[in-house]
Amino acid sequence: MTRASLNALNQSLVNSANFYGNFISKLPFSSSSASSLQTIENSQCKPLLNPLYNLLPETRNPNKIVDLISSSLKQNNSQLTLLQNHIKPLIPHLGCHEITRVLLRFQSDCSSALTFFNWVKNDLGMKLSSHNYCYIVHILAWSKNFSLAMNLLCELIDFVKDCSNCEDLFESLVSCSKDCNFDAVVFDMLIKGYVRKDIVSYNTLISGYCKEGRMQESKYLVHEMIGNGISPDSFTCRVLVEGYRKQGRLVSALNLVVELRRFGVSISSGIYDFLIVSLCREDRPFAAKNILGRISQDGYVPKPDIYNELIKTFCRCNNVADALLVKAEMVRKRIKVNLVAYRALICSSCRIGKTHEAESLMAKMLKSDILPDPHICRVLIQCYCDQMDIDKAESMLSFFAKKFRIFDTESYNVLVSTYTESGDMEKLMELQDRMMKLGFAPNSLTCKYVIHGLLKAKRLYKQKLLGS
Known part of the structure; x- marks a missing residue:
């Protein structure tokens, strides 16, 4: 043929x-x-x-x-x-029957089975049957991919819930287990899947109440959750704590956390971080330190940022001694103090006139390989000028310029202003020359101070002539 x-x-x-x-x-x-x-x-x-x-x-x-x-x-x-x-x-x-046949052929190759399942669901946009879901869940669980199996099981719960004919998922999983390998853990996962899905319902309601400021209703729902054997998760706790914080009721938030712990609810470190930072931002460092001490006994390990936030808050409240105690604790635990904390300590020390302590702190900062910024330079120069230690102020300004290339015009103007108050224009001109050689350039404010100095010098000269 x-x-x-x-x-x-x-x-x-x-x-x-x-x-x-x-x-x-x-x-x-x-x-x-x-x-x-x-x-x-x-x-x-x-x-x-x-x-x-x-x-x-x-x-x-x-x-x-x-x-x-x-x-x-x-x-x-x-x-x-x-x-x-x-x-x-x-x-x-x-169809659904053909999809099941393909899945069963790859029950020992969960990667291929999942690729095919996602291709049908996402690329082809087909509506899968509950049995298709049951088979892929069995395949994933048998291959120990429990996280993916749980995600699809939760999808299946939603799928069945939205169907007009409510199916018994337990029976469906049992029925499908006859045709493929299965792990009995699937049935435990089904229970957890249903629990994970109240929890979503409860959290949605609690979140809604908190947004409206109805904290009492939110608290009732939490008690109802616990009474029904459902443990609040980190989202539940975070929403409640934030709700109380928005109302300025951080004490109530703390009391709630203590109450939840009594019920055996696990409180995440993120919740504790949030509470401590919130107390600091309300300028309540002692309360923040107190709660830090209590929860540290339960195994909570604060991040370096939490300690640094405490130092900054103590300094802002002019409690330098307590801030230094926190710093000492950080050093003992080998936790690095950051630039923000050092800046707060130096500024606070200068504010109360303790320039020696401020210099000592800067030396420790440099030893830790943390470089100063213009703000630290400015604070130190201002402090020495306030104490009329002009030579030390100029020496420090030169040090920042030569060592760290910090040419802070504001610090320079503070020094110029201090010289003009004395009315000694000869010394002021000499300072100008020295600073310009270092790289400082005068601005409009510098000129204003110089003019003010010249007028003052002229006035003093006239007074001297009249007096003679």
Whole structure:
């Protein structure tokens, strides 16, 4: 038989198959939906594909769709996208039964099974059945991918909840376990999945009440949760604490945390961090330090930022001694003090006139490889000028310029202003020369101070002449 006659025979078979396929599709027992699989039901309700489909080429034969997809998955998971275009006419014939068949073929290869499941759900946009979900959950749990299994189980809970005919998921999981490998932990996960989903409902209600400032109703719901055996999670605690903080009721927030701990609720370190920082921002460092001491006994390990925040707050409240105690504790625990904390300590020491302590702190800061900033320079220069220690102020200004390339014009102007008060213009001009050689450039304020100094010097000279 020639190639031409073979081609003619093949075309004849295809045409015949198409004719009979169209004929059968019009029979009463066939589906009227274009996207559903044309099947003949047997006594066990399993679909039997039309045998005439076997007369079609493989890529147009619905009987081959499971084999084609399985073959592509075995080659490379990324082949599904290419296959999608190749078998486009067959996609409407990919039903829930065919999806299950593919999943069962790859129950020992959870990666391929999950790739296929996501391809059907996301790329093809098909609505999967609850049994399709049950099979992929079993496959993932059997392969010890418990996190992914739990996520899909929660999706399944939502899926069943939204369906008009409420299914018994436990029965569905048991039914599907007969056809594939399974781990009994799936049934424990189902219970946890249902618990994870109140919790979402409770948290939504609690969050809504907190946003409206109805903290009493929120607290009642928390008690109801605990009474129903549902433990509040970190989101629940955070929403409640933030709700109390917005109302300026941090004490109530602290009392709630203590109460939740009595009920055995685990409080995350993030909640404690939030409470301590909130107390600091309300300028209540002693309360913050007190709660830090209490929770540290329970294993809470504060981050360096928490200690630094405490130091900054104590300094802002002019409690330098307590700030230094916190710093000493950090040194003892080998926790690094940051620039913000050192700046607060130096500024606070200068504010109360303790320049020696401020210099000592800066020396320790430099030893820790933390470089000063213009603000520290400014505070120190101002402090020495206030004490009329002009030589020390100039020496410090030169040190910052030479060592750290900090040319702070504001600090320079403070020094110029101090010289003008004395009325000694000769010394002021000499200072100008020295500073310009270092790299300081006068600005409009500098000129204003110099003019003020000249006027004052002139006035003093006149007074001197009149006095003589």
